[in-house]
Amino acid sequence: MRPFTYERAESASGAAKSAAETPGARxxxxxxxxxDLMKLEIERPAHLIDVGRLPLxxxxxxxDGGLRIGAVVSNSAAASDRRVRTRYPVLTHALVAGASxxxxxxxxxxxxxxxxxxxxxxxxxxxxxxxxxxxxxCSALGGDARGNxxxxxxxACVAVHPSDMAxxxxxxxxxxxxxxxxxxxxxxxxxxxxxxxGETPHVETSLEPGELVTAVVLPPPPEGRQEYRKVRDRxxxxxxxFSLALAGGRLALGAVALKPWRATQAEAAxxxxxxxxxxxxxxxxxxxxxxxxxxxxxxxxRVVVDALEGGPTR
Amino acid sequence: MADPPVRAAPRATFQITVNGEARRxxxxxRTTLLDLLRETLGLSGTKKGCDHGQCGACTVLVDGxxxxxxxxxxxxxxxxxxxxxxxxxxxxxxxxxxRAFLERDAFQCGYCTPGQICSALGMLEEVRxxxxxxxxxxxxxxxxxxxxxxxxxxxxxNICRCSAYPQILEAIRDVAGPLGAGx
Numbered sequence: 001m002r003p004f005t006y007e008r009a010e011s012a013s014g015a016a017k018s019a020a021e022t023p024g025a026r027x028x029x030x031x032x033x034x035x036d037l038m039k040l041e042i043e044r045p046a047h048l049i050d051v052g053r054l055p056l057x058x059x060x061x062x063x064d065g066g067l068r069i070g071a072v073v074s075n076s077a078a079a080s081d082r083r084v085r086t087r088y089p090v091l092t093h094a095l096v097a098g099a100s101x102x103x104x105x106x107x108x109x110x111x112x113x114x115x116x117x118x119x120x121x122x123x124x125x126x127x128x129x130x131x132x133x134x135x136x137x138c139s140a141l142g143g144d145a146r147g148n149x150x151x152x153x154x155x156a157c158v159a160v161h162p163s164d165m166a167x168x169x170x171x172x173x174x175x176x177x178x179x180x181x182x183x184x185x186x187x188x189x190x191x192x193x194x195x196x197x198g199e200t201p202h203v204e205t206s207l208e209p210g211e212l213v214t215a216v217v218l219p220p221p222p223e224g225r226q227e228y229r230k231v232r233d234r235x236x237x238x239x240x241x242f243s244l245a246l247a248g249g250r251l252a253l254g255a256v257a258l259k260p261w262r263a264t265q266a267e268a269a270x271x272x273x274x275x276x277x278x279x280x281x282x283x284x285x286x287x288x289x290x291x292x293x294x295x296x297x298x299x300x301x302r303v304v305v306d307a308l309e310g311g312p313t314r
Numbered sequence: 315m316a317d318p319p320v321r322a323a324p325r326a327t328f329q330i331t332v333n334g335e336a337r338r339x340x341x342x343x344r345t346t347l348l349d350l351l352r353e354t355l356g357l358s359g360t361k362k363g364c365d366h367g368q369c370g371a372c373t374v375l376v377d378g379x380x381x382x383x384x385x386x387x388x389x390x391x392x393x394x395x396x397x398x399x400x401x402x403x404x405x406x407x408x409x410x411x412x413r414a415f416l417e418r419d420a421f422q423c424g425y426c427t428p429g430q431i432c433s434a435l436g437m438l439e440e441v442r443x444x445x446x447x448x449x450x451x452x453x454x455x456x457x458x459x460x461x462x463x464x465x466x467x468x469x470x471x472n473i474c475r476c477s478a479y480p481q482i483l484e485a486i487r488d489v490a491g492p493l494g495a496g497x
Contacts, residue, residue: 100471
């Protein structure tokens with residue numbers, strides 16, 4: 001690990017200001033992803049701003065009947081909150097499908113959104129990667145890219161976003177609250193937070209330099225069924241090969257793209273009276289495999305159809 | 315913090331309570347909680363397996379909550395209470411779960427055992443608080459029945475390369491008491 005300096009933030013706006021003013025600064029919350037990457041020297045921050053003790057650990061009702069989840073609420077605390085469990089079960093199911101209990105106790109809601117891809121080539125400093133070293137090339141293209149993207153990928157990057165939680169947030173139409181270095185706050189729809197790779201896969205979110213996520217806001221729960229499904233190589237403590245979140249009439253797919261993938265084509269098809277199979281086909285018409293991950297297109301279609309038909313979740 | 319000497323890695327001095335004893339430590343900022351325990355404080359009961367949060371051998375309790383000590387900086391825990399396997403129990407005064415691991419022969423090489431025991435203690439508290447897992451079918455229920463499937467799922471963050479899982483399950487079930495009534 002490279003040496004760094006450290007400060008414990010005393011306010012969210014102060015943390016954002018410090019991040020903008022200090023070269024090489026990164027926010028540190030739970031640290032479960034950042035410290036792992038720092039040990040591998042894939043992340044080399046010169047300065048850490050510890051936001052873990054900011055007063056952002058509350059879950060509170062919003063006036064319109066939704067919930068605001070503070071950015072440093074742990075994944076475990078968010079999943080266990082009685083209001084989340086009863087009104088947003090898809091979020092609890094997605095959270096407890098991710099990582100291990102020890103990691104969920106430490107990892108935060110904000111950090112979960114900001115975690116980086118688990119693409120094996122991103123993790124291997126001996127291989128070129130456009131995320132680590134812009135312009136170096138993508139080793140996953142033509143490599144052993146079994147887990148990689150089938151939607152929204154580019155010639156520069158075929159990685160996927162690893163979060164389960166974010167897939168549920170996409171289906172719930174959540175938004176993210178932030179504070180910028182100058183103190184300005186704004187609300188970003190979850191669908192606009194993460195970026196597809198395009199030519200610049202190292203630019204992963206729409207956040208400005210120094211901008212800090214302070215909360216996730218859930219709108220009132222939608223009418224209808226909520227469900228999370230995850231397919232992976234082992235039953236627990238493994239990243240997804242494909243996942244799906246259903247919330248009322250909304251559908252989001254996970255482990256298919258560099259962002260949680262809101263399935264708007266399928267939603268529109270269903271609203272127009274399409275069958276589950278037709279809806280799945282509408283969404284996956286643009287899906288492309290890059291070799292060993294082509295099976296994910298078939299897998300995605302089958303899981304989407306089964307979920308829409310109301311098949312058993314386990 | 316005093317200005318560090320030129321080229322020296324930055325350090326931090328802070329207080330942390332380990333197994334009930336307040337300690338004042340001065341460490342390179344890069345020191346993980348795991349390395350603080352093992353290298354600085356000489357508490358080698360907590361084990362370093364993968365050092366990347368994948369195996370669970372380094373599991374300790376911080377303010378009663380189980381975490382991977384390898385994926386946390388020591389300085390993040392200033393002022394907090396850390397419990398390691400040495401704080402759970404030392405011979406001859408072993409805790410009920412440590413005795414259950416012996417009685418059930420719940421290990422072979424023993425390397426993962428401190429992490430398994432700290433993890434199980436944290437897990438039982440999570441169940442007492444009613445926290446759900448992906449095995450929990452009724453999210454609205456106040457009480458989570460601690461079935462064998464629940465124990466296995468909730469312990470999935472602790473790998474045992476000798477594969478003593480059936481005996482680890484039995485040892486945990488032995489001490490779970492009424493929590494295991496749904497098993």
